[in-house]
Amino acid sequence: MTKLKLGPLVDDKPAKLTIELPAVVYRDLVAYAAALAAETGGDPVPPEKLIAPMLARFMATDRGFxxxxxxxxxxxxRV
Known part of the structure; x- marks a missing residue:
């Protein structure tokens, strides 16, 4: 199995957001959660728990940003 870019999730105090995702993105998040659980040996996390670490990883590796x-x-x- 290939190594996923996202590692174990850190439990942190969240900020609440409400977003709408295309169904295909939601299904992919569910599949990613299952793959992550299989790789780390844990239980699948709810898809919404993946969004923040994925965005953080994306921004951390974006050279332009x-x-x-x-x-x-x-x-x-400037004052």
């Missing part, structure tokens, strides 16, 4: 964040931190504060 990292460059933008570095540039924003380098700018002096």
């Amino acid at each position: 990292a460059k933008h964040r570095r540039a924003a931190k380098a700018e002096p504060l």
